[in-house]
Amino acid sequence: MILPPGLSHAFRAAAGELGYAAAAWIFARDVHAEAGDAGVGALRDQLGREYPVLDAVCVSWLAGIRAPVRESAACIAALAGCRRLTIVGLESDALDALLPAMSGLDAAILTYAPLPADWDRVLANFDGALSAIDLDAVLARAGSDSALLCFVYGGDDGLFAPPAWLRLDGPDVRAAFRARIAWNVLPTPFAVYPRWLAEVVPTSFTTVVA
Amino acid sequence: MSAALLVAVLLAALLAQAVWPQARLLILTLGAAVSGLLATLTGTSGMQQLLAGVPWGVLVMVVALGLLAEMLAMSRLFGVLAGLAVRATGADPRLLLIACAGGMFLVSGLVNNLTALVLVLPPVMVVLQLIGADRRYASWMLGLMIVACNLGGASTPIGDFPAILLLGSGVISFGDYLVAAMPVCAVAMAAIIVTTALWIRPWRGTEGSAIATRIAISTMDGMYRRVHVDWKVLAPAALMLAGMIVAWAVVPGISGVTSELICWLGVIAALIGRARIGERLLRTRVDVEAVLFLLALFIMVGAVRATGAFEHLAGWLAALPLAADLKLALLTVVAGLATGVFSAGPSMAALLEVAPALSGQLPATAIYVGLAMGVCAGSSLLLTAATSGPLAQSMVDRAGLVDAQGRQIRFGFTEYLPIGLMGSAIILAVGVGAVLVLAEVAPRLGLP
Structure with missing residues (x-):
């Protein structure tokens, strides 16, 4: 699965103002809503190396965790x-x-x-x-x-x-x-x-x- | 001899500031000083007379309206509206382009062009990044916003320097200008949007994917999740602006309560409404650059006026073997070309000296709306013709926008040129058409 090519720069803009983890959860959630687990896997493949926090969030998402556990x-x-x-x-x-x-x-x-x-x-x-x-x-x-x-x-x-x-x-x-x-x-x-x-x-x- | 010298100084200064905008203030203040010296030495005029001839009311309005725009900006109204626009359009590139151009047109009618750009451009650039805009789409989006900025500024008497100049110099009243210019500018804006939508279609390379669109909306929601309009700042600013508009429309000129006095009182009252912020704005945010720019310009134009050169030019225009409305159409086109080279403020200041040549033959509303439309067309012609162009260019450079392939999105002279040519041609065509119509119907509508 190929995701839109501009996502890397979109993530950069989002992470700059929301934080790496907050932006990563948004991206994982929205990609999943449109493209399911395959999309989240593709997101990890495409952007994971560049943005390790996004990579880790995608791993969590694919393991069934759908939101940050934040106390x-x-x-x-x-x-x-x-x-x-x-x-x-x-x-x-x-x-x-x-x-x-x-x-x-x-x-x-x-x-x-x-x-x-x-x-x-x-x-x-x-x-x-x-x-x-x-x-x-x-x-x-x-x-x-x-x-x-x-x-x-x-x-x-x-x-x-x-x-x-x-x-x-x-x-x-x-x-x-x-x-x-x-x-x-x-x-x-x-x-x-x-x-x-x-x-x-x-x-x-x-x-x-x- | 003195006329030739002073005209040469004026033209040289205007050309030099257009070529080296980074030294604009140095060039113009030097030009003003040299004009003052030459006028004194040749006996044409003196520095006291030149300073006395400066339309100080215009400078008061520029400073006061700039401060009011700062207050509106501090209320965060425009950021909230930008967030709402993204949600309302579903981040669809087509609708977004139309919404941004239309929004910029409306905002620029209330605050000056530079402030409007500073307020609206940052969230738009975030959206361009989020939706993965390509270079062409980004250029058209930014270019159309500059054209919309110029048209919005021309649509009201308080939107930009040239319009403030008209109001401040008393050649046309607030209400008469608004009634005549607003519809003309709105028609030109609509024509530009329709032409872009049907002919140019800049979104062809930026067909938003469902994923990119969804992420753009979520991210903008996140960025503006608790950004609220600060009503404590907005309320006094909006109330006083509304009060000023009413006063400009209803207080008769013969009362002696001039446009600048209304503006001064209204803005100070708004600043007192939030005294701590007001004092800080007065101490730190007065637009000294604009004041020096206009002051230098008025002194140079005043020196040329003292030689009788403008009267000569006006006499030549009046004597042209053309029908009066065709002379006005010619003046409109000349205003456009002169503004394209010299920028808006100088062109309007100089042509205001020439326009009265037509006042005996045509309604004042037609003359000054034609002049404003010509100046607006010229402002939109080249990226360097209006101050908003270089500002947008530097904001885009600083933002480091990239397209979906990671290539830097440049927005400079060449990227803007096709948009400027199209926008300028449409504004000029609508402007010339409008003045020909206004010349006929203004008296019947009760306009001067």
């Missing part, structure tokens, strides 16, 4: 006592679940990302609950009531984070925040090399939630 409660618990949150990586579904449950939280997202996005539009979806910051402003948000949250992906064979996390994973930053939380939004092993992401060790974080 925000563990992340909310890990953020107890925090008044300021700096977010690395974008996953719109997860943030849609998290931010409304954390009223009063000063949340900001790092706009340093490998895929292009219209950040004004991204932020407009959070009704003022999220602002944007650059790398150089992260340390200004440090403090005893301040946390870092990073979206990660991967199973037991390795944990992968957006490259921006590597810019923050130094001893100067580690000591400056109350907590460094990883939220694994796709706890599935990658079958292909996780391009666009960087391998991190779980000890980079004070807490890993899934």
Whole structure:
């Protein structure tokens, strides 16, 4: 089965503003609606190598999982006592679940990302609950009531984070925040090399939630 | 001698800014300074007289309407509408093209062309990417939006510089212009869309697959899932805009309450409606580029006016052995050609000095709507003729659009040319036809 040739660039546009996993679930769902499991298989064959998160989501879909299993409660618990949150990586579904449950939280997202996005539009979806910051402003948000949250992906064979996390994973930053939380939004092993992401060790974080 | 020198400076500056748009402001401000110096040294005029002759009302309106457009943009109204358009058209390339062109026409009537493009183009480019548009479709989509932008801007007296110039200079009232120009522009827009749909059919290479269409809609839904119109910003802006339109239409000119005063009061009232945002907009978003551009232009045109060159040109036009309506048709065509070379603002500013030559022979409505349509046709002729063209080009470059095969989608002078030629020819044909009709029927409709 041959899928429309423009899907690769469409995925890039979607992942830039929704997040890799959120966009991948949309693509898997819509391709399945039009072309069934064969279409999802073709999606994996055509785009999987280029977008490993999409590949992993397609594998999950073909294994019968039709939606992300996302528990925000563990992340909310890990953020107890925090008044300021700096977010690395974008996953719109997860943030849609998290931010409304954390009223009063000063949340900001790092706009340093490998895929292009219209950040004004991204932020407009959070009704003022999220602002944007650059790398150089992260340390200004440090403090005893301040946390870092990073979206990660991967199973037991390795944990992968957006490259921006590597810019923050130094001893100067580690000591400056109350907590460094990883939220694994796709706890599935990658079958292909996780391009666009960087391998991190779980000890980079004070807490890993899934 | 002084006339030749000052005309040469004006023409050289206009040509140079058209050739090197990246240095537009430097060239025009230098041209204005040189014009001032030459006029002073030759005794033609002085800097005080040239500055006193600047139509400051036009500059007030440009600044005020620009700020109002910023407020409308901040309300996110246009992004929400773009999302709705994708859903309503089912991301069908045919319907999308028509909806985008029509939508741009309407938006441009309310806000200036640059703001309209900045508001509407980003979501459209996302959709082009999502549906896997090919180069031809993308070029026609973007090109038609620029033409629609120009036509929408000409359809109301507040849509773009040339129209604001007409309103601000007091040669035609808000209501008279709107009643006469809006239908003409709408007919031209419809003719362009129909011609594109029946003859060009640019979507032939972008027949959307069911999968691509479904994904495009889902992704746009996701991108705009909770983007709401900010009514607290939109309400004062929309209310004041409506109030201004009513005031422009009903307040008589003889009252002394001029168009720019209505505009100034209305926009300040809208900004006070959201005081914190209003103060920030006033401090940071005044369109200094537009103000300097027009100020320099007015000084150069003023210097040439002081030599009597425009009166001479107007006298030549009036003395042509042609019927009055044919002279107007000629002026419309000349306006189109001049705008294609010099761009809209300069052409309108210069031809406004010449157009009164016909005012004794023809209704003012026909003259100024003809002039506006000619300028609009010229603006649409080449990508470089209107400021919206280079802006669209740079936005497309920055967006890194690619076609389904992964090739970069370019949108430049050559890609735009066929669209510009077609659009410009249709606008000019409709414009010339309209002024010939208006010359006959305007008095019967009670138009001046």
